[in-house]
Amino acid sequence: MHNIDLHIRPGERVAVVGPTGAGKSSLIKLLNRTYEPQQGRILLDGVAIQHLALADLRRLVGMVQQETFLFAGTIADNISLGDPLITRARVQEAARETGAMAFINPLPQGLDTPLMERGTNLSAGQRQLLGITRVLACSPRILVMDEATSSVDTPSERLIQEAVERLLDRRTAVVIAHRLSTILHADRIIVLSAGRIVAEGRHAELLRQEGLYARLYALQFQGG
Numbered sequence: 001m002h003n004i005d006l007h008i009r010p011g012e013r014v015a016v017v018g019p020t021g022a023g024k025s026s027l028i029k030l031l032n033r034t035y036e037p038q039q040g041r042i043l044l045d046g047v048a049i050q051h052l053a054l055a056d057l058r059r060l061v062g063m064v065q066q067e068t069f070l071f072a073g074t075i076a077d078n079i080s081l082g083d084p085l086i087t088r089a090r091v092q093e094a095a096r097e098t099g100a101m102a103f104i105n106p107l108p109q110g111l112d113t114p115l116m117e118r119g120t121n122l123s124a125g126q127r128q129l130l131g132i133t134r135v136l137a138c139s140p141r142i143l144v145m146d147e148a149t150s151s152v153d154t155p156s157e158r159l160i161q162e163a164v165e166r167l168l169d170r171r172t173a174v175v176i177a178h179r180l181s182t183i184l185h186a187d188r189i190i191v192l193s194a195g196r197i198v199a200e201g202r203h204a205e206l207l208r209q210e211g212l213y214a215r216l217y218a219l220q221f222q223g224g
């Protein structure tokens with residue numbers, strides 16, 4: 001990353017786009033200290049994030065990855081990750097809120113259903129819903145998300161979109177956009193190329209510039 005100068009206001013929804021290898025995932029990994037910056041600083045309400053305890057930072061900045069990491073354990077454990085602050089009631093509430101309960105409830109053991117390593121006994125859409133539920137259960141003030149590219153069928157796609165909307169509601173969010181709706185609803189779109197911000201603005205104004213954004217839009221989002 002080079003010369004990144006980004007100020008995100010509370011409640012703002014920022015979408016990040018750019019060609020493969022541009023640094024989109026790296027940018028959001030810097031925000032929850034998956035990566036540490038070699039230069040420069042990242043402030044959260046004026047506090048440098050390296051001065052926060054990692055556990056506190058990760059509760060403030062929830063991260064939804066492209067692929068949800070699921071382990072051999074119950075669905076409830078996979079949502080709470082063993083965090084004592086995330087009670088059974090909170091797990092249930094979060095699963096209801098994201099709509100994950102719709103597939104969990106009919107299972108004979110419900111939330112206590114054991115998952116196989118990597119959640120291979122679930123569909124791709126169900127794994128994504130659990131990933132979203134896991135983050136919602138922490139109720140982070142800030143959300144960073146690498147939208148999944150893996151195609152799921154249209155009904156699950158709609159469920160996931162609704163779950164994501166609930167997660168984004170009233171939160172500050174930085175989302176690596178793969179969906180058309182994400183760029184259309186963003187307050188601001190950041191265009192990354194080779195580790196630099198090369199353009200930013202809303203969809204219509206970026207499109208008018210007929211630059212990298214317009215090309216990416218034609219390739220990745222139009223009709224998709």
Ligand SMILES: Nc1ncnc2c1ncn2[C@@H]1O[C@H](COP(=O)(O)OP(=O)(O)OP(=O)(O)O)[C@@H](O)[C@H]1O
Nearest residue numbers: 018019020021022023024025026027035176192195
């Ligand atoms: N931990 C790392 N160490 C060294 N280089 C890395 C590391 N992570 C990513 N990179 C490199 O940084 C560049 C940006 O990678 P990044 O994963 O952020 O791209 P991206 O924009 O998310 O791409 P994609 O659209 O394919 O997901 C790439 O050249 C990648 O090889």
Ligand SMILES: [Mg+2]
Nearest residue numbers: 024025026146
């Ligand atoms: Mg990436």
